[in-house]
Amino acid sequence: MRYLSRIFQPVITIPKNAKIKNTEITCKSQKLLLECGLVRPTTSGFFTLLPLARRALDKLENLIKTCIESSGAQRLSLPALTSAGLWAKTGRLENAAAELLTLEDRHNKKYLLAPTYEEAIAELLSDLKPISYKQLPIILYQISNKYRDELRPKHGLLRAREFSMLDAYGAHASSACALQVYGRMATAYEHLFRALHLKVHKVEAPSGDMGGSFSHEWQLAATSGEDQIKVCPSCSHAALLNDEGTRCQSCGKDAEILQSIEVGHTFILGTKYSEALEATYCPPSGPPLPIIMSCYGIGITRLLAASLEALSTEKALRWPKAIAPYSAIIIGPKEGSKEWNDHGMDQVKLVYDALNSVPALRSDVLVDDRHGLTIGKRLLMADKMGYPIVIACGKESSSNPPRYEVTIDGATQLCTAQELVQTLSDKYTHLEYCT
Ligand SMILES: [Zn+2]
Structure with missing residues (x-):
């Protein structure tokens, strides 16, 4: 039998308005995970996941793995360090500099602790040249820890500097193929959120620094969320709250405004990364062409905390049944x-x-x-x-x-x-x- 008395679970009581390691407790998932002995902060934005939280995260990662692989994605592991030179070639070393954790080796070669892997994947594809159009599409994914030097890490696992993340990448010979795979991956996301019994809204989103032709954010409604979405009670259409006001773009009725947490983001990237890093494929005839890329992310530790935000009360944790420790x-x-x-x-x-x-x-x-x-x-x-x-x-x-x-x-x-x-x-x- 498995005995609770043998579980390493340092339960504590946090007095009102207390700070833990100089960090304010700003949301219920952060407070309850600490109090129930599931998580301990180390230094600002970094956390030790204690055995029960690790067990919940293992369940969530396995569930994500099952859903993503049903779309044909194959898992691989890229090194945690990416050469800074690769990011210089796509312009992101400069554009994203503030949020990158960088380091140098003994030969003064510069690296970054990768927050995402578009460059590394494009380089891998480039390294394998020539790829035939017959090999495409390829969908590759990782589940690993990623790093972002947040200016103000807060809300515990919701905005940490180290986090577990799913990142998947599609390589395609045509836009039509990219769209088809994008649809398949979106279905995998929907299966995942249905298995967790979470109402996650897919909303159109700007592509930002990532580049590319279009993208969607996957938003979970929760009062502590930093984003805002409008959800139409009549036709269920959801969108990011923007300058266009609170009316539903689809049917014109008044939409409901909800605070929300971004738990996933999906993009059609086009050729931004493949052109910069010369990742090409050979079409049936003619010269090699740049590979069309798509990418898919889910913040896994964030999704865990966000689901607790959405389901728990102020006093008690509530888990999606599939991931309770x-x-x-x-x-x-x-x-x-x-x-x-x-x-x-x-x-x-x-x-x-x-x-x-x-x-x-x-x-x-x-x-x-x-x-x-x-x-x-x-x-x-x-x-x-x-x-x-x-x-x-x-x-x-x-x-x-x-x-x-x-x-x-x-x-x-x-x-x-x-x-x-x-x-x-x-x-x-x-x-x-x-x-
Ligand atoms: Zn509507």
Whole structure:
């Protein structure tokens, strides 16, 4: 069994208006992740993800991997350091200078800790010349830590200087092919957000420093968000709030204004990077042509924090079911109680085995073995952590047949072990991954 008392989880209480390492606590995900012992700040904008947060992030990364690969993308790993010379060739070394973390090696060669990899991918493609049009399209992706020297890192994981990110790149022989792959990747994004039960709005966006012909931002509504979107209640059209006012561009009705967090960005890049770095392909006839590129990003640590912002209350974490650090926790009787004297850990073991017999919950169940604490106290702590399934072995666990207090998605009922397995098998048939 996996025991809560063995989990490295330094729980703390943060007094009102307190600062942690000189950082103000400005949003609920930041406060709750700290208080629940999931994250520790190291230095401004950098965080240690403690085991339970790491576990949630692993689940999220795996889910993203499944969704993205269903569009045909293949994973690779590029070095964390990109030569600064490559960025000089595309003009971004100068344009993005303020946000780049740079360093030099012993030979005075300059590098940057990459925030994104358009240059590195274009160079890889250029290095493999000549690529035939028959090999295209190619979609490559990474899941790795990226770096951005934010002027003011804030809101904890929402705006950090180091973050986990999905970055994917499409290489295409034509604009039509780029658009087709773009559509496929957008579908993968939609599957991902549906699996997380998050309402993420796809909105047209300016391409900014990235260049290219068009792009979309993927925005999750949350009150602490720094962006604003307008969502039409009548036709569901969503757009960034801009100078054109609050009317829906699509049907003309008044749209609702929402604060939101950008969790993803997708671009058709065109040939900006391939021309600068001479990444070409051979068409059926004629001279080589620059590869048309597209790119796709998801801020993974940001998405984790943003989903907590969107779902949690001020006092308690709430996770998308698919990424809760553990899906279920079992709370055993209090030491010295009648139930404890009747059956001790026997009922806990029985419930543990029952839960593990549900395939979607296997190895995802924790036992709160702090039997010196009352069940009520441990229930409160489980609620604050936001485990989707909480099972307490209270008074009824001594009756015949034994029954347990089961809380799923906030609703509590008394169940036998058999009823519990039935209910959970129905609810957790299969995690609704990519269809
Ligand atoms: Zn409308």
